Amino acid sequence: MIPVRCFTCGKVISSVWEEYKERTGEEAEAGEGRKREREEPGKVLDELGVKRYCCRRMLLTHAELVDEIAPYE
Amino acid sequence: MKLKIAERRGEEEVRLVVSGVGTRFVNAIRRVLLAEVPKLAIDEVKIYENSSLLYDEQLALRLALIPLKCGEVGEGGRKGEEEKKGEGERKGKGERKGEESSVTLSLRAESPERVGERTVYSKELVSSEPGVGVRPALENIPIVKLISTQREISGIKTTVARQKISVDAVARLGRGREHAKWQPVTACGYKPDADENAVVLSVEGDGSLSVDEMVTEAARLMREKCERLVEELSLSEAESETESETRK
Numbered sequence: 001m002i003p004v005r006c007f008t009c010g011k012v013i014s015s016v017w018e019e020y021k022e023r024t025g026e027e028a029e030a031g032e033g034r035k036r037e038r039e040e041p042g043k044v045l046d047e048l049g050v051k052r053y054c055c056r057r058m059l060l061t062h063a064e065l066v067d068e069i070a071p072y073e
Numbered sequence: 074m075k076l077k078i079a080e081r082r083g084e085e086e087v088r089l090v091v092s093g094v095g096t097r098f099v100n101a102i103r104r105v106l107l108a109e110v111p112k113l114a115i116d117e118v119k120i121y122e123n124s125s126l127l128y129d130e131q132l133a134l135r136l137a138l139i140p141l142k143c144g145e146v147g148e149g150g151r152k153g154e155e156e157k158k159g160e161g162e163r164k165g166k167g168e169r170k171g172e173e174s175s176v177t178l179s180l181r182a183e184s185p186e187r188v189g190e191r192t193v194y195s196k197e198l199v200s201s202e203p204g205v206g207v208r209p210a211l212e213n214i215p216i217v218k219l220i221s222t223q224r225e226i227s228g229i230k231t232t233v234a235r236q237k238i239s240v241d242a243v244a245r246l247g248r249g250r251e252h253a254k255w256q257p258v259t260a261c262g263y264k265p266d267a268d269e270n271a272v273v274l275s276v277e278g279d280g281s282l283s284v285d286e287m288v289t290e291a292a293r294l295m296r297e298k299c300e301r302l303v304e305e306l307s308l309s310e311a312e313s314e315t316e317s318e319t320r321k
Contacts, residue, residue, distance in 0.1 A: 001127065004138040004214060005279075011259040012140060012279060015195075015211045052260065066126050067190075070220045 002062050008054035016048045020059050074098075079273065084283035092271035099263045099272045105291040108250035112257045112281050113141045113207065115178070117243040124236045125217045132217060136180075136242050137254045139195050140210040140281040176244045177201045183237045184219035192218050193238065207244060210280030257282045 002017040025038030045056050080088040091099050118133040125132065178198045184191055196212035219236040249256030256279075263274045278284050 001135070001215060001217065004135050006259075009260045010253060010256065010279065011277070012138075012211055012214065014214045017215065018213070066218050067220075069126060070222065 001066055002064070003058060006052075006055040006058050009052060011050075011052075011055050013050060013055050013058045016050065017059060017062070020044055020048060021064075075271075084278070084285070085280060086275075086277045087284040087288070088273060088275045089288075090266055090269070090271050090273055092266075092269060094272075096263065096265070096272050099274050101295060102274065102288070102291050103261055103263060105295050106258050106261055106276065106287060107256060109248055109294050110257050110282070110287050110290050111246045111248050112255055113143050113176070113244045113246055114252075114254040114281075115139065115141070115242040116175075116245040116247065119241040119243070120239075121241070122237050122239040125219055125238050126236070127217050132238070132240070135216055136198075136240070137252075139198070139214055139216075140279045141244055142206075142208055142210045142281060174246050176205055176207045178207065178242045178244060180216075180238065180240045180242065182219060184221040184235045186221070186233065186235070188221050188223045188233060190218055190220045192216075198242065201241075257287045 002014045004014045005011060006013050020041075023039045023044045024041045041060060045051075045059065050056050050059065074091065074093040077090040077092075078087060079090045080086075115133075115137045118129075118136055120129050120132070123129055123132060127135070178200050180193070180198050182191070182193045182197060193216045194212065195209040195214035195216060197216075198209055200207045217238065219238070221233050221235050223233045224231045247255035258276055259279050260277045261275065263272050265271075266273050276284050276288060278287060282290075
């Protein structure tokens with residue numbers, strides 16, 4: 001799961017995670033048949049109001065692992 | 074002292090140009106904003122059931138970090154806290170925080186009946202006292218993902234294993250000096266203004282209080298602290314005077 005807040009400054013960044021993920025297309029290829037156009041992560045972050053680099057790295061470098069550990073619970 | 078709003082973005086962000094006072098004064102305001110302005114945050118979580126992938130501790134921390142809008146409680150709660158403070162002094166330090174200034178939010182969720190998943194969001198946290206108006210400041214913070222799974226053993230499918238969480242969270246007023254979840258600001262800092270002989274203070278809130286509310290509250294708290302200092306200093310002065318008089 002994406003951390004609720006930025007580790008460094010404490011800004012809530014998890015609320016924009018799903019939009020970020022969808023627009024940057026990290027999940028776009030899975031199913032649906034049609035392919036969406038991937039947007040530039042930097043541009044998406046600017047538009048979502050994530051301006052400091054401490055907050056930007058939270059979204060940029062996040063690896064979602066819940067789905068991978070799910071079968072082994 | 075002169076104050077000018079240089080830039081403002083809604084209730085969340087403001088840049089103030091403060092002139093006529095030194096950086097020390099602006100720094101004092103910054104420190105009060107970080108550590109002294111009280112706000113609500115989830116402090117205790119009663120977990121009745123948690124079969125999700127997150128451990129109880131992780132779930133509780135995620136809940137605690139959700140900024141809560143106080144609504145009307147800001148006032149009542151603050152009063153409650155002051156009453157409690159007096160009580161605490163009588164009972165001695167380390168006394169448990171009173172129940173009068175707490176609000177309980179509950180969260181119940183289960184993964185779908187069929188194989189699949191569902192994300193639980195902060196908007197699903199509901200207050201047990203709807204009249205009080207405590208709610209998450211942001212609605213779409215993902216708290217946990219609940220997944221329903223099914224296994225197939227030699228062609229036979231097992232029943233769908235569902236995940237469930239059932240939680241009561243108690244929110245209390247607190248201060249940033251105790252835990253960052255009670256800190257109303259995120260990035261908050263100052264720097265000297267480029268052209269004028271002034272200081273620029275930028276304040277960014279986390280959504281629980283508006284910047285206006287917290288800056289005025291910070292100023293009020295600072296004033297209160299100064300008054301108390303003057304009072305205690307004059308008190309000790311009076312004491313030492315009577316002491317020296319008795320010695321004479």
